[in-house]
Amino acid sequence: MAESLADAIARAGSAVELLRNAPARPTIFPVTPEYSNWRSEQQSWRSTVALLDQSHHMTDLFISGPDALRLLADVGVNSFAKFAVDNAKQFIAVNHEGYLIGDAILFYLAENEFDLVGHQMVIDWVQFHGETGDYDVTFERDGNSIVRAGDPKLFRFELQGPNALALMETVTGAPVPPTKFFHMATFTIDGLTVRSLRHGMAGQPGFELFGPWEQGERVRSALVRHGDEFGLVLVGSKAYSSANLESAWVPSPLPAIFSGDGTEEYRRWLPAAAAGSLAGSFTSDRIEDYYVTPYDLGYGRSVAFDHDFIGREALERHAQNPRRQKVTLVWNDEDVAAAIGSLMKPGLPAKYIDLPKARYGLYQVDRVLADGRDVGISHDVGYITNEQVFASLASIENDFAAPGTEVTVVWGEEPNSRKPVVEPHRQVEMRATVQPAPYSSFARENYRKDT
Template structure:
C-alpha cells in the first residue's frame, strides 16, 4: 500500500486549512525529556540567575549534506550569504518559496568544505532534499530523525546538551579544567574531555551566556554525568520539557511558522513527494484567528526579523519576491505582548487573583485594536515566571507595533471550516500591551554584538 502524500491528505480533506485546523490541539513539547525536574518556575529561573542544563538530543532532526554541489544547493534554496561561511560556523538557514514565504528555518553548520549538517524541525530539510533530487545536484544525504519518528526506535546519532546562564562559563571551566577557547557567536570549537572529542557551539538563549555541546551518542552518558557533577556545587538545574519550550518567547524566535507550500500549483510535485504523516501534514493550526485561506497563515522572513540574513548577492529561489517585499510597509512587525495579569487570572486562572500556573500555547489567537478590527495574530504564548507575566510572540500591523500600544487578545478555539472567520463566538478577551521583541533587553541590544 502506497504511503499517502501531503497532497493526498489535502485532497481528501478538501483544502489545506481543513487538513490542518485542529481546535484545542495540545501544544508540542520535546520528546523523551522529563516534563519537569524541579518545577518549571525553578527551571526558568536557572538560566536567568544560575546555570541550567538542557537536553536537546531527542527532538532534533539532522540532515547531513555532502558533495561537490552541497554549497550550491544550499545557496540556491536559501537566503543566506554563502560567500562568508567558515568551516565550523553555524547559521540560521532560511529557505523561502518563489513567492517569498518562509518554509521554516534551521541551524546549518558547515563541517567541511563540501559538508554541512542541517538541524531542527524537518521542513527545511525536506525542502533541500527534494530540490537536490529534482535538480540533479551532486550531493549525498544521511539523516537522523527525532526520537519520536526514528524507525525501529534506537538512540540518536548525536547528543546535544546546552549549558546556559550567568554561571555557565564557570561550570564549563570546571568540567574541562580550564576555560575553553573563546569562540565567536554561532561558531564551533573542538573540545576534549578525558579523551572524548566533540564540539562546542557558542550561542545562548533568552540573552544568557552559554554553549551547546554536540558529539557522538556513545559519549552522551559520560558527558552528561560530568556536567551534573561539576554543576552540583553551583546549583545546576536540569530543564524539563515544559520550561524548555519557553525561552524562545523572551528571545524572539518564532518556532514552526506555517510553511508556504500548500497552495502554489508549481509545488504540487513537492506536496506529492512529502509524506502526509510528517511535519507538514501533522503540525496543527488552532486558536481564535481563523482563515479558510491557507495563504493568510503564511509568513515572510521579514516579519520574523530575518531581514539581516537575506543576502541578495546571489540567485536563490524567492529572491525577486523578497526584493519586492524589502520595503513593503504593509508587512507585520514582530512584537511581544505582555498580558494584563487581572485578565489572565480571570480567563486562565479562574479568578482575578488566581495564578494560572504554567501556560503554553502555539495557537494563533486573534489580536484586535481599539476599534475591534483584526490587527495581529499570536504565534507563541507562555508563562515566564522570572518576569512574572504571560508573554506572547506576536505578528502585528505596523500601526499597532509601537511599544506601549494597548490591544486585546481573543482567547478561544475557532471551530474552523463552516463558521465565519469573523463570527462573534463569545470568546473571553485579554488586554495586552505591546513591547519589543526580543523582550529580554540583553538579547535585544547586546547579546549578539558582545558574544
C-alpha cells in the same frame, strides 16, 4: 504507500480544513518534563546555569557532497559568501512567492559536510530540492526520538546562564577561547573531544555541546559532577519549551507550502503526516492569509540578495515594503486570571491555558485586534517566570508595533475545531500591551553580542 500532502488536502477539501482539524499536537519534547519544577528551571538560565538535553526532539539532516553548499545557497536566503567550516547560521528558506518555509540551524562541520538541525519544515524542503534537482549530494536523516528507531546519532546538550562559562572552564580544565556568536570550538571533556556552538536559547551566555551519542552520558556526567559548585540545574521539557519566549524566536510559523507556484510537486512528495495542525482564533478560508514573510518575524537581517535563490525576486518586493514586525505582547494579568478562573465557574469556560506553554497546535495563529480590526497575528504563547508575565510573540502591522500600544488578543476557537486537544470552550478577549522582542532587556542587548 503513505498518503501525500496533496492527496490529504484534496480529501479534506482545503488546506485550512485539513490543518484546522488535524490530530497533530504541538512540538513534543521526549525528555523528562520536570527535574524539579518548571518555574525554578526557568529561573536557572537567568541566575546560575541550566543544562538542557536537546538530543531527542529535533531532526538532523546530514548533507554531504560536492554540491552540498550550492544546494543550500540555492534554497536559503542567507549569504554563504563567507560561510566556513566551524561556523553555523540560522538557515532560512522561502517559497517562490517569498513567504517563509521555515528555519533551522545549519552547522558547517567539514569541507562539503553540513548538519541542518531543527523542526522538519525547512529540512523537508531542502531534502526535496536536493533529491529532485541536479545536485551531487548525499543525505543522512536522523529523525527525532518520536519517529526514530534506536538511539540518536549525536548527543546535544545546551549549557546556558551566567555561570556557564565558569563551569565550562572547570570541566575542561582550561580557559574557554573567545568564540563569536554562532561559531564553533572544540573542547576536551573527561578525555573526550566535544564540539561546541556558541549559542544561547534564552538570550543568556551558552554553549551547545555535541558529539557521538555513545559518548553523551560520559559528557553529561562530567557536567553534572562539576555543576554543583555553579548551581547547575537540570531543565526538563516544560521549561525548555518556553525558553524561546525570552529570546523571541518563533519556533513553528505555518510553512508556505500549501499553495503557490512551484510547490505542487513538493506536496505530492511530502507525506501527509508532516502537515502539522493549525490552532488559534484567526480564521480564513485562504491558507495564504496564514503565511508570513521573513520580515514579519525579524529575519530581515539574515536575508542577503548577493546570490540567486528560490523566491528571491518575490522576497525583494516584500523587502521594499515590510508590513509587519515582530513584537512581544504582554497579556493583561487580570484577563488571563479570569480565563483560567472560568474553569471553576458554571457555564462554558474559556479555552484551557496550559503552563508554561499554552499553544495547542503545531501552528498557533491567534487574532490581534486594535480598534476592533485585525492588525496582526499572535504566535507562540506562554508564561515567563523570569519576568512574571504571560506573553506571546506576534507579527504586528507597523503602525501598531510601538512599545506601549494597547491591543487585544482573541483566545480560543469559534467554532471549536475537532482537534483532540480542543475541548468545548468559548472565545475570550485578552487585553495586551506591545513590548519589544526579545522582551528581556538582557536578551536584547547581549543575545548576538560579539557577532
